Amino acid sequence: MRAQGLTLTRDSHRLHAILAGVVAGFVGFTSSFAVVLTGLRAVGADPDQAASGLLVVCVTMGAGCVLFSVGTRLPVTMAWSTPGAALLAGAAVPSGGYSTVIGAFIFAGALYALTALIEPLGRGVRAIPTSLANAMLAGVLLTLCIEPFRALADEPAAILPVLLTWLILLRAARRWAVPGAFGAAVVVIVATGSLDNVSGADLVPHLSWTTPHFDVATMIAIGLPLYLVTMTSQNLPGVAVLGTFGYHAPIRPALLYTGGATVLTAPFGGYSINLSAITAALTAGPEAHPDPSRRWIAGTAMGVTYLVLGPLAPAGAAIAVAAPAGVIAAVAGVALIGTFGTAASAALADLGHREAAALTFVVAASGMAVQGIGAAFWSLLAGGLLLVVLRYRVRDPHATELQNARSAD
Template sequence: MNRESRPSTSTHAIVAGVVTAVVGFTSSFAVVLTGLDAVGASADEAASALFVLSVTMGVGTIAFSWRLRRPVTMAWSTPGAALLAGAVAPEGGYATAVGAFVVAGVLYALTGLFTPLARLVRAIPLALANAMLAGVLLGLCVQPFRALVDEPAAVAPVLLTWLLLLRVARRWAVPGAFAAAVVVIVVTGSLAAVDSADIAPRLTWTAPGFDLATMLAIGLPLYLVTMTSQNIPGAAVLASFGYDAPMRPALFYAGGATVATAGLGGYSINLAAISAALAAGPEAHPDPARRWVAGVSAGTTYLAFGPLAAAVAAVTVAAPTGLVAAVAGVALIGTFASAATSALGDPGHRDAAAITFVVAASGVVAFGVGAAFWSLLAGGLYLLVMRRPVQA
């Protein structure tokens, strides 16, 4: 590469990193807010969560990219947030959900430290994990269309923008839908309900409470879905571009950061999967050895989003009914399609995956434990019974 071209390509890498962070944040923050609301978080607690997640993602992304000279990007767990959104509010309130976040964080760190635990996670059939995720996502993905019937004037512009951008600029479809939602909020005068004090950056601490049913209903499924839908695919994305993923250090960092910030709303961070390709691919820089610049740029942009978290949360609270659910729903349709395809595409596990999917989608609650846990148990039980040799 000659000296004349180096500044422009470096600038391109910086821009690619900014795009990675902007797409990652705007395409899924509504899912995060929806999930936290479902498990009992207040508006202040949800704003605190966005703040601390943005900071821990940014710090991790900058540290790994700079230190390893690889475009290693961290992200919050979008599938995990979707899992929270489909969960039943714990009887012990938001504090017990925070306790479940701590449990998930401990499991991430242990997985990074102990190889046998990592092998155990990999032994779970991927079809079952994806079926659980798809079942949880189904209820969320239908929300935009239900909201369209109830609030057509507010929701229709969001869905039309999303559909048109899918055709011409797919990467920007969900951010565009969010932009359309902002326009709707402005036009409807909903911003008048936002107090200037509500947009100031703030952190809100909630002491974790520990409840076995909530650990099983939220903590364990959060760990499993994040490992199988984020960390493992995230490592695969980096490998596809010729980079070794720092799996152990990343899991240890993710686990430590989650445990440390769970009380502030940091429910889960992990290796980026969907957005990782934006910083690791050739579009970021023609020279693979220089793409780490995109990682540092993405991390810096995530840090910049932190102080804006309270404003984002306040605006979404003021939004017309169903509008945020519509944005969250369209943001998850691609993830749902991918999970459902992976779950039912394996003939060897198709029936077990179908059972897992149906139980997860049912929303059934038994003994205070939600459908995500029971769906994995049902699918695993089916495999155990069907594969065990029949005694003559």
């Protein structure tokens, strides 16, 4: 009888771990897929190319969750780079077009893999002040987070239900606030008849190939910031989250996988995947399973959920295209408000870096572009330069003489 009770308990815990993984995968998908589509469209992808990109990142991160969770028996999970997608959403189509953006994706993927292989490169990334990296991210996110409220002034009937649903769920069930906002957006889209022109062919999963072209300016403007923001805002925090629950993240194999997957899928729109940070807490914590050695089940379930949701990418893209103006931007904006708050807080927390972080923030938010290179790159350069200037103090010769005199006395 006791053995039967223990079996039932183990089965109950296993089911709970599976449900935790499913919830983490579903929330992760619905909370930010609009950001991914918005980012890809912003840099020149057409609806088919954006849907293809969403599909391949779902498949590669889902496969990564399964492979690493099962292979290591640790809750190692992966996700698309939401900060990276936000970075794309704040960028502009380069002069060379979307094909040069694909080249920038490949460049970023190669850097992930090289970071795993070349230790000095990894140390260099870790040496970047987190305040500056967060300030760059916050500056990029600001322009996206204000979009829902700009849209509200123009289309109140379409945007208000989205914002009210988000607000209510933020208070009642925070985890479901953004999925609920997306659900409200779907209701608005259906009510306005915007889906009437969507055909069955638009919902069929397919891959769209874009031959990459490599342009130095685009690699610096998009590829390098994409690499930096993903490493500092996703991969390094992902390692830290696993560490808080007593797990040692397999960072080198994970970077080789995410880098290789990005390089191989970039022509299909796969812009970047990485170790998950936020959703990692849902699968690596005690809520997933009381036994730390069994939480890999939640990581595996999360990966399977992404693999199941991946084929829905064309439907998501079709909804985004058919939606009234501002609706999808509203969903993406509220999805990023929490990330913006975290990044802005972390950026200004260090008093020694506050002025440099503030400069980084305003330059990133300005949207400036010089020689085809966007604000994200220039913001880091400006903040880093100010940090160097503030640390360098020109010695006053009169003060030196006075100090020497006092020492002699």
